[in-house]
Amino acid sequence: MHDLKAIRENPAExxxxxxxxxxxxxxxxxxxxxxxxRKAMQVVQEAEAARxxxxxxxxxxxGKGDKEEAERLKAEVAxxxxxxxxxxxxxxxxxxxxxxxxxxxxxxxxxxxPEGEDEDSNVELHKHLxxxxxxxxxxxxxxxxxxxGMMDFETAAxxxxxxxxxxxxxxxxxxxxxxxxxxxxxxxxxxYVEHSPPFLVRGEALFGTGQLPKFEAxxxxxxxxxxxxxxxxxxxxxxxxxxxVDPETLxxxxxxxxxxxxxxxxxxxxxxxxxxxxxxxxxxELVSITRPENSEDEHKRMLGCAEEVLKRLELPxxxxxxxxxxxxxxxxxxxxxEVWLPSQDTYREISSISNCGDFQARRMNARYKHAExxxxxxxxxxxxxxxxxxxxxxxxxNYQNEDGSITVPTAxxxxxxxxRLIK
RNA sequence: GGAGAUGUGGCCGAGUGGUCGAAGGCGCUCCCCUGCUAAGGGAGUAUACCUCAAAAGGGUAUCGAGGGUUCGAAUCCCUUCAUCUCCGCCA
Numbered sequence: 001m002h003d004l005k006a007i008r009e010n011p012a013e014x015x016x017x018x019x020x021x022x023x024x025x026x027x028x029x030x031x032x033x034x035x036x037x038r039k040a041m042q043v044v045q046e047a048e049a050a051r052x053x054x055x056x057x058x059x060x061x062x063g064k065g066d067k068e069e070a071e072r073l074k075a076e077v078a079x080x081x082x083x084x085x086x087x088x089x090x091x092x093x094x095x096x097x098x099x100x101x102x103x104x105x106x107x108x109x110x111x112x113x114p115e116g117e118d119e120d121s122n123v124e125l126h127k128h129l130x131x132x133x134x135x136x137x138x139x140x141x142x143x144x145x146x147x148x149g150m151m152d153f154e155t156a157a158x159x160x161x162x163x164x165x166x167x168x169x170x171x172x173x174x175x176x177x178x179x180x181x182x183x184x185x186x187x188x189x190x191x192y193v194e195h196s197p198p199f200l201v202r203g204e205a206l207f208g209t210g211q212l213p214k215f216e217a218x219x220x221x222x223x224x225x226x227x228x229x230x231x232x233x234x235x236x237x238x239x240x241x242x243x244x245v246d247p248e249t250l251x252x253x254x255x256x257x258x259x260x261x262x263x264x265x266x267x268x269x270x271x272x273x274x275x276x277x278x279x280x281x282x283x284x285e286l287v288s289i290t291r292p293e294n295s296e297d298e299h300k301r302m303l304g305c306a307e308e309v310l311k312r313l314e315l316p317x318x319x320x321x322x323x324x325x326x327x328x329x330x331x332x333x334x335x336x337x338e339v340w341l342p343s344q345d346t347y348r349e350i351s352s353i354s355n356c357g358d359f360q361a362r363r364m365n366a367r368y369k370h371a372e373x374x375x376x377x378x379x380x381x382x383x384x385x386x387x388x389x390x391x392x393x394x395x396x397x398n399y400q401n402e403d404g405s406i407t408v409p410t411a412x413x414x415x416x417x418x419x420r421l422i423k
Numbered sequence: 424g425g426a427g428a429u430g431u432g433g434c435c436g437a438g439u440g441g442u443c444g445a446a447g448g449c450g451c452u453c454c455c456c457u458g459c460u461a462a463g464g465g466a467g468u469a470u471a472c473c474u475c476a477a478a479a480g481g482g483u484a485u486c487g488a489g490g491g492u493u494c495g496a497a498u499c500c501c502u503u504c505a506u507c508u509c510c511g512c513c514a
Contacts, residue, residue: 059441
């Protein structure tokens with residue numbers, strides 16, 4: 001959500017930044033609506049003031065027993081009430097329109113975010129390790145998993161349809177081991193506090209983080225008006241909603257290992273095979289709540305926290321900064337971590353780490369005490385640390401042996417109960 | 424799922440249609456007195472928005488949230504959310 005006052009003071013700047021995301025200029029439309037609203041507010045408020053004044057006089061007249069005067073005043077109030085009712089309806093309508101308009105406008109990028117229309121303009125920042133070289137034809141994770149008899153898409157399809165999987169045996173354990181490793185790194189080394197939040201949330205929570213109203217089609221909704229979380233970012237970030245945070249507790253770092261549910265409407269045909277794109281997957285999420293002046297530093301720190309997992313697993317990856325055209329709805333800057341997948345001979349996204357500035361904080365009214373009588377919006381950041389399913393895919397593909405067995409990365413052996421080879 | 428109760432300012436708590444943004448207490452801030460402790464006196468102490476070049480000032484809204492009745496609602500009605508108690512069910 002955007003700051004109306006800021007737009008009013010600097011419309012050209014906003015239009016310029018929105019243009020970088022490929023949007024038409026919007027400030028004029030917003031300000032015209034805003035001006036209409038303020039004019040209508042004045043009229044309504046004047047009428048309300050007149051009504052309140054007369055009503056008090058009626059009370060006094062009644063107290064004195066002067067019925068005639070009271071009746072005269074009542075007639076007077078009727079006029080004001082007409083104005084309030086008529087203008088009130090108009091005002092509500094205008095406000096709803098402006099609200100809807102603002103709610104659907106994405107965040108503005110930071111000045112120095114690379115410009116570009118789509119992912120082709122994303123900028124590679126750095127790489128870690130050389131892409132895995134196998135001296136045999138690499139299999140993809142789905143073939144490997146099915147051959148092991150521990151990854152079953154057909155059985156999952158029978159009960160749940162496409163884009164689901166049943167893991168079993170060592171692969172199921174591997175999934176758990178990866179999550180445990182990730183949580184241990186983030187909680188024991190990086191200062192994130194582990195949370196076990198709700199997986200079902202109300203619409204307001206999703207509005208707060210920006211998934212609603214625009215992206216309803218990507219979400220699963222229950223019959224009792226709950227939504228399944230598409231990411232724990234929603235649950236974790238909303239922990240500070242409608243509150244005034246003690247600045248001493250900032251930055252506040254939270255993590256959670258949760259399932260994520262995505263209906264992926266409109267993605268038919270993409271990554272149809274395997275575990276890359278599923279309706280349900282596990283993810284260890286990182287969320288930081290910061291003071292405004294610290295969010296950029298925290299963003300870099302969070303990137304490092306996510307990278308650490310891949311370093312520990314000795315998986316090749318690269319980090320890219322998304323260009324303006326590829327930024328998500330709420331983000332001012334985003335780093336993606338892409339892991340190397342031998343079967344695809346390319347890097348694939350395994351983590352996305354965003355600084356949302358005060359965009360989400362405004363939508364959920366999350367503030368901190370900046371000074372006495374000066375509460376300001378916090379900044380919110382979120383990132384995957386990491387997507388467990390895709391990490392499992394990366395481990396299988398990068399650690400595969402010619403016979404289809406999988407060497408367990410050293411860092412995972414303790415978490416696998418000492419197992420060094422999956423076969 | 425059934426029955427009932429509750430929801431007021433930082434906290435406690437009064438207030439069942441009128442001058443209530445809201446008594447009183449606690450806490451906090453400032454001042455005075457005393458000045459060792461303890462105590463005493465006075466003033467102040469919500470948020471958002473509109474108006475004003477700004478400040479001062481003025482105005483509107485807010486007593487969980489939303490809607491309604493009324494000239495007027497913290498107070499009456501409806502819906503909803505949350506909490507508590509009892510019963511049922513259940514991992």
